[in-house]
Amino acid sequence: MITPSIATHALTRKYRTLTALAEVTLSVDPGSVYALVGPNGAGKTTLIQLLMNLQPATAGTAQVLGLPTNEIRGAALNRIGYVSENQELPEWMTVGGLLDYLRPFYPTWDRGLEAQLLRDFALPCDRKLKQLSRGMRMKAAFAGALCFRPALLVLDEPFSGLDPLVRDELIQGLLDRIGETTLFLSSHDLAEIESFASHVGYLEEGSLLFSEEMTTLSNRFRQVEFQVDPASDTPAKLPAAWMECERSGSLVRFTHSQFGTEAESRAQIATLFPTVGDAEFAPMSLRSIFLAYARTYRTVRAKLDSEVASGATLGGKA
């Protein structure tokens, strides 16, 4: 049995009354590229910091490269690379000085790869980090995290605020490492992730709403549109897998989150809308899936909150 690069079980992090991460269970296979997506404040950075042993979990367990996360320190970090948009760099150092400083810490440091990355990223060795642009600093951080050929590379919002050219260069640098290194990254940049992630997990308000392979995710989501008789009624109860279902006159549109085959879906639609015309099934981008999930989650949440609030008010009156 292959040990997962990352495995968490009911991982929870609370700050007094705030639950930043709620019982997250996930598994990342070696060699995969796992993209953790979710809106701001969803808990992506908290999850990464727990995995890197930067802060302790309140409950649950997590293992990274087979080690409990509370043992991820010192020599255990020989095999783990980490780059974060928020990480401080020793800005008084030159790029060359940074790599010179890091080199002795890693027995597996590859001088050839170092030279190649310096060339590919066009990094000026004699310039101080504080004199570099944000993009160049991020490239230097990437170089420092890739040269020792880590078994796992953890990236926290690595492309945030970077121009498209730098993003492409960094992604190319990552693509060259795929296979030998497991990538675990959080990002808002869904279009970029879609191009190379093999797995995706979606966090919303500390809860992991799904975690699966990109191909499975793409296959089960479809944007569906069809025409019905304008005089016909819309059924009161629609399938839970139909997200953001809306009707405008004769046009009905929804996001199918459990799409199997077109024939199955047409049959399901015909059951609910007997006057249905021809239905169209369009594949969805990761960005569209993400937005559909986010909006549906928030609508459901708002409805629940309002129900709870009205219940509380009634209770108060009683």
Next chain:
Amino acid sequence: MNQIVHIFRKDARQLRLEILATLTILVLFGIFEPRSWNDLVVMTLDGMTSMAFAILLCIAWGILIIRLIQTDRLPGLNQFWTTRPVEWWKLLAAKGLFLLAFLYAPLILLQMVLLHLGGFAVAPNLPLILLDMFLLSAVLVLPLTSLAAVTSSFGQTMLVLLGTLVLFVLVLYVAFALGRNLEPRYLTSLQLGIVVAILSSAVVYQYRWRATRNTIVLCAVTAVLLICTQCLLPGSSLAVAGYDRPAQGAPVSIAIYSGPQPGVHGFNSEKPDVPTIILYVPLVVSSIAPGTSFSLEGQRVHLEGPDGYVWQSHWENANSVLTKDSFANSDSSYAVISIPRRVYDRLGGGTVRVRMEFAVAQLQEMPAFQTAVSAERVMVPGLGSCAFSEEYGTIGCRSVFGQPANFAVSAFRTRGRCEVSPGNLPSHGLIGHESTRESRITLGISPLTVSGVKFESQGQAWGSLGSLCIGTPISYAGKSIVRRMQMQTPTATVSLKDLAGF
């Protein structure tokens, strides 16, 4: 070890300006300090410059320590080093190595050079140099390291440091307001032990766990324990426990003088809102054997009013010395003690029955070291190297680390030509650490302390003492504490108003 040296090199590169500044100030201090060794009475420009460099050096060390710790910051989640294969203990060891290389080693080297320049052998004084390094660690290095380890930036450290200093000033104020309680003799050692034990544990803990909140609690515990030991230690019981009650007759007799009061006026305000009244209790001292002196370290007063009202003070610090030489003519001294205004008002300022208790250290002169007054340095065992200073007309002695031990000095002076003749006047003086309660070892950047012999004038004008002459005999007799004991005066009936000088 490689990782330790690697981090050490990184820190040395990053902090090269701070290191350069610190070493430059240290060298300048080393240049000016020997020039101040002739300042026996007044501080010259060289002495003031040396002192200024000493202060600057402490500030530079402070900055160096804070910057060193915060180059690899401990609090927070975004530090570079925390996600690299850096072992915590190697990082801590690298910081220690840095301090050893750029703070302790240069200072030790400077102290060795100064000892050599001062005419002292270096090797026998190495233990004292190491003791000085320990004191420096307890007073400066460890507190600043702890503060830097729980703060994120230099500015934040400075703010916390300022707050801590304000707190300590308040504590000292409160301690003073609570009264001059007789503190246990081991108080300073206890406080140093608390600082070293807890703060060094806090630093190790913070490097191991980076649990800043817990480390702050440990630092706060240190502060609270220091406050408690300073303000709340029951001096009356703990401190006096170390003084025996002599089973046989006391080696000195102290009584309260109950005759006509000599009249010490003007020390107390007539205003009724003054919280304390100072009493000058005249004492009659007798039976002091030659070569013996008594240091009054603590005192307590009992007052009883004509209506039977009794009040007893806490044990307080006292600081005066009774010697045969001092009191050969007058046999008198004073005990100065303060009582609450309400007690004075309750007793009514009339006639009261007074009794005093003293915690006394008995000092005995050791066999004297005989030599002649010389402009060349003479090594006096236990005291240091001494020479006649023509500029100040007295003997100046250099001693290693802290005040020299207490010595009685006997010489002859002449008002005429410098020659040994029966007309020369015997002259007695003292040099050294007068307080018998405190350790004479003090923290210092310079290993040498310079002090001059204070010859007693015995009521005569300084100029009428005559001059010391080179080549005339001089003797130095060290004093050592032979016992500590409690003594008390017989009860005397005196006017409280007279004692208060109203």
